[in-house]
Amino acid sequence: MKNDWLDTLFPPNAERTVPWPPVGETVTLWRPTSLHELQLVAQTGWQNWPPRLPDQPIFYPVLNRLYAEEIARDWNAKRNDPPIGFITEFEVQAEVAIQYKVQVVGTQDRHQELWVPAEELNDFNWAIVGPIRVIGHFAGKGYTGAIDPETHLPEDF
Template structure:
């Protein structure tokens, strides 16, 4: 569960989650949380965070099913590097029960 006070890092990926997919727009994140995650698990969260350009510039922006669905594909084994490149806290923006 994500606390309202913010986090400094994302937890390790589960074996069935080999890729971490940070998305580029809040609207797309809301769609994922509300329309996909809630039916699948009963809850969804939208978070916001800043990342050092020196880290994220190594990855290309991917279009996932439409020009409004832009995301990065970060291999799970590189999540520790991503966490180290987070600037500030991970902010909870929206929660869906």
């Protein structure tokens, strides 16, 4: 899975990776997301992530819920319009997930993510097992919508 553009953005000598821990048949991943991206996921029947935009060369699910919550709270709920971040959780076939190195982008035991090149996202989506689930949300200052506390979805969703 060699990509020249990825080597340009993240030179091999700057790469920080850790080995995969033992895995079963599937791997649980999380993704912090905006309302717009969540609407696109819903349009697929909660089965797929939408294609990346031209300025998004990678899709990056994260390997733990705390990190997903941190991004949803500190980034999505502060910088998105509307100012809200959702935490999603989903399962991926382990044989596909482990093809991607675990990238460390901060604290080694917390800030771990996979870098799935945009051109490989369709294949990655095929490996999703079951639905993509919304498990939490963070509404930022100025969010005027109402969120269902059980589903974590906007009431008008």
